[in-house]
Amino acid sequence: MQKTYIVExxxxxxxxxxxxxxxxxxxxxxVIMAHGFGGSREGTRPYAELLxxxxxxxxxxxxxxxxLLSKSDGKMTDMSVLTExxxxxxxxxxxxxxxxxxxxxxxxxxxxxxxxxSTIAASKAPKEIRAMVLLYxxxxxxxxAKNKYPHKDMIEDISMVFGLxxxxxxxxxxxxxxxxDCMKKYDRNVLILHGNIDQVVPMSYSLDARKKFPAAKIIxxxxxxxxxxxxxxxxxxxxxxxFIQENMD
Numbered sequence: 069m070q071k072t073y074i075v076e077x078x079x080x081x082x083x084x085x086x087x088x089x090x091x092x093x094x095x096x097x098x099v100i101m102a103h104g105f106g107g108s109r110e111g112t113r114p115y116a117e118l119l120x121x122x123x124x125x126x127x128x129x130x131x132x133x134x135x136l137l138s139k140s141d142g143k144m145t146d147m148s149v150l151t152e153x154x155x156x157x158x159x160x161x162x163x164x165x166x167x168x169x170x171x172x173x174x175x176x177x178x179x180x181x182x183x184x185x186s187t188i189a190a191s192k193a194p195k196e197i198r199a200m201v202l203l204y205x206x207x208x209x210x211x212x213a214k215n216k217y218p219h220k221d222m223i224e225d226i227s228m229v230f231g232l233x234x235x236x237x238x239x240x241x242x243x244x245x246x247x248x249d250c251m252k253k254y255d256r257n258v259l260i261l262h263g264n265i266d267q268v269v270p271m272s273y274s275l276d277a278r279k280k281f282p283a284a285k286i287i288x289x290x291x292x293x294x295x296x297x298x299x300x301x302x303x304x305x306x307x308x309x310x311f312i313q314e315n316m317d
Contacts, residue, residue, distance in 0.1 A: 069086075069087070069088045069089070069090055070085055070086070070087050070088075071085065071086050072084075072085055072086075073085060073086040073127065075129070075158055075159050075162045076158070077132070077154060077155055077158035078154070078158075080132045080140065080141040080142055081140060081141045082129050082130070082131075082132060082140045082141075082155055082158065082159065083129060083130050083138075083139035083140045084109060084127055084128055084129025084130065084140075084159070085109065085116075085127070085128050085129070086125070086126075086127050086168075087116045087117070087119070087120040087125060087126040087127070087128070088120065088125045088168055089120060089123050089124075089125070095167070095168060095169055095170040095171075096123065096124065096125035096168060096169065096170055096173075097124050097125060097170050097173035097174075097175065097198075097312065097316055098124075098125040098126065098127060098163050098168075098169045098170070098173070098174055098175070099116075099119060099124060099125070099126045099127070099175040099176070099177050099201075099312065100126075100127050100129075100156065100159050100160060100163060100174065100175070100176050100177070101115060101116060101126055101127065101128045101129075101177045101178070101182075102129075102131070102152070102156060102176070102177065102178035102179065102182030102183070102185055102186050103128075103130070103131065103134065103135075103179060103182050104179045104180030104181050104182050104183075104206070104295070105134075105135075105180055105181040105206065105229065105230065105232075106134070106135040106136070106144075106229075106230060106232045107134065107135050107137075107180075108130050108134065108135050108137045108138055108139070109128040109129050109130050110137075111179060111295075112126075112128045112177070112179065112182075113128055114301050114305070115177065115301070115304070115305055115308065116128050118301075118302070118305035118306075118308075118309065119305070119308065119309060119312070122309050122313070124309070124312055124313075125168065125169070127159060127163060129155075129159060131147065131151075131152045131155050131182075131185075132146075132147065132151060132152075132155055133145070133146050133147035133151065134147060134152065134155075135232070136232065140155075143235075144232060144233055144234060144235075145226060145233055145234060145235035145237075145238075146235055146237060147234065147235075147237075147238060148234075148237045148238045148240075148241035148242065149181065149184050149185050149188060149209070149241060149242060149245065150188065150241040150244075150245070151237070151241075152181070152182070152185035153185045153186075153188035153189045153192070155185075156176070156178075156185055156186060156188075156189035157189050157192060157193065160174060160176075160189065160193060160196060160197070164196060171196075172198065172317040173198050173316050173317055174196060174197060174198055175197065175198050175199055175200065175201070175312055175315075176189065176190055176197050176200045176201070177200070177201040177202075177203070177308065178200075178201075178202055178203070178205065179202075179203040179204065179205075179295075180203070180204055180205065180206045180268075180269065180294070180295070181206045181209060183202040183203060183204070183205030183206060184205055184206050184207060184209060184247065186200060186202065186205075187200075187202070187205065187247065187250050187251060187254065188245070188247075188250050190250075190254040190256075191249075191250035191251070191253040191254050192253075194253060194254050194255060194256060197254070197256065198256065198315055198316070198317060199256050199257040199258065199259070199311065199312070199315040200254065200256070200257075200258045200259070201258075201259045201260075201261065201308050201311060201312070202258065202259070202260045202261070202274075202277075203260075203261050203262075203296065203304065204261070204262050204263060204266055204268075204269050204274070204294055204295070205260065205262075205269070205273070205274065205277065206268075206269050206273075207247055207269070207273040207274075207276075207277055208268075208269045208270065208273050209242060210242055210245070210247055213239050213242040213243060214243070216239075217239055217243075220240070220243050223236050223239045223240060223243075224236070227239070248280050251277055251280040251281045252280055252281075252282065254281065254282075255282040255283060256283060256315075257283045257284075257285075257311075257315050258281045258283060258284035258285070259284070259285060259287065259307065259308070259311040260274045260277065260278060260284060260285070260286045260287070261286075261287050261289055261296075261304045261307060261308070262274045262286060262287075262288060262289065263288070263289045263291075263292025263293050263294065263296065263300070264288045264289070264290060264291070264292065265291060265292065265293050266292070266293050266294045267293060267294065268293075268294035269294055271288070274286055287307050289303055289304060
């Protein structure tokens with residue numbers, strides 16, 4: 069079963085879709101899936117389709133201002149990893165109260181910048197998130213920000229990232245955050261899936277993250293770059309399913 073599902077956050081409407089097993093009776097584990105920078109929920113849809121066949125519910129959504137094709141409210145120039153984390157927290161609070169959700173088995177999945185936002189959200193509510201899956205999480209963005217703007221007072225009102233416009237808030241929030249501290253606060257199991265030829269987010273960032281999370285492991289996806297396609301999605305999906313099933317309460 070698949071249906072449109074809207075969540076509100078501070079007056080903004082977060083547009084998403086809920087995937088539940090066809091029998092749709094009772095409560096199900098739910099994986100909240102966060103897309104990458106400039107993208108939309110279409111990036112996470114293939115994983116939702118794989119997981120729901122295994123009896124695992126999923127919620128895919130567009131971040132507010134998350135990309136040019138986002139169906140949620142908001143502008144890209146108002147978006148940052150902290151606004152995206154706020155979106156995820158609003159979704160967590162909504163889903164946990166929903167009649168279809170097994171509140172003991174709420175999981176996060178985030179790809180690229182969505183993985184960073186998921187890390188922040190998990191650090192703020194570690195007891196509410198059973199475990200977390202991160203696909204090529206873009207922890208490099210903090211170094212990228214400091215390399216682009218060595219001093220905070222150099223940040224421009226509008227700048228371009230991968231050809232897309234972001235506002236001052238995008239960089240100011242990146243400067244304000246200690247992502248290592250967020251990692252240390254989330255002490256439940258984390259699975260990181262990362263392509264070994266990723267040119268956008270080097271594998272070294274995930275290897276470093278594994279040391280900072282109290283309980284993380286990495287699986288490398290051979291010959292995969294940044295973003296998985298075809299057989300890589302199937303491989304990552306299988307690893308995700310096994311991990312979620314192993315971590316259910």
